[in-house]
Amino acid sequence: MKTASALALQTCCPIRRNLVEQFAIAARLHAEAVVVLSHAVPAVVDFAESCNAVEQARQECETAGAAFREHVATHGCWDYNPGAPVH
Numbered sequence: 001m002k003t004a005s006a007l008a009l010q011t012c013c014p015i016r017r018n019l020v021e022q023f024a025i026a027a028r029l030h031a032e033a034v035v036v037l038s039h040a041v042p043a044v045v046d047f048a049e050s051c052n053a054v055e056q057a058r059q060e061c062e063t064a065g066a067a068f069r070e071h072v073a074t075h076g077c078w079d080y081n082p083g084a085p086v087h
């Protein structure tokens, strides 16, 4: 027996689903990089290197977010979800 959420997963656009998962992973990695920076010991951690790691993670998050938004905009698949409320 399939649950409602399992059905929603099956019927939504698989590309969109993959892109939003990549976006979520990139956002987590960005947050993690900031947390690492917040715990860094200034005497032993290179400042520029730490900032670069955060910036790189931020850019990857931005790229993933842009890919997700662009896919939804061009594919028009955001509304393709029978479980979503109809406006």
Ligand SMILES: [Zn+2]
Binding pocket: 013, 014, 015, 016, 071, 072, 075, 076, 077
């Ligand atoms: Zn799509």
